[in-house]
């Protein structure tokens with residue numbers, strides 16, 4: 001497992017900041033929020049993410065049947081807090097086999113969600129907000145629209161609490177899971193008895 005922070009957009013190596021003066025820098029993407037090594041799926045990791053998160057820690061609740069929480073990732077440092085948080089989940093795919101789902105909340109311009117979706121820019125891009133939404137999730141009893149934005153995979157983007165909300169699924173056929181209008185809860189606020197599985201390899205990519 002990697003131990004040094006990487007670029008949230010390309011997973012490339014970063015130059016560390018000069019204290020008090022500069023930011024973490026990617027040779028391709030310039031100043032970025034450093035993506036910390038993935039955190040193992042357990043309660044201690046959740047507490048660690050809670051301590052730094054400036055954005056929601058979204059999890060579908062109730063979980064789809066048979067699904068487990070399979071890791072966390074966050075971008076930022078102690079000084080700034082985490083401006084992006086990813087929660088990984090894994091479980092049976094609706095059409096057979098197993099599937100992974102990564103849900104990201106992030107401030108605009110960070111690029112963690114778009115990196116999972118395989119998009120070139122840090123934000124959702126052209127597919128976002130045009131035509132009818134492809135899916136909805138429910139947050140605090142309100143529907144939140146999400147648009148299909150992925151090129152090669154099932155990726156959906158929307159806006160919640162002034163942050164980007166991303167849901168990316170593998171294989172792409174698992175995207176039908178989003179038709180079930182999942183209800184999302186923010187783990188910063190809710191104590192849920194989460195079932196944990198093994199670390200999702202998508203977070204290590």
Ligand SMILES: [Zn+2]
Nearest residue numbers: 007010026029
């Ligand atoms: Zn980069």
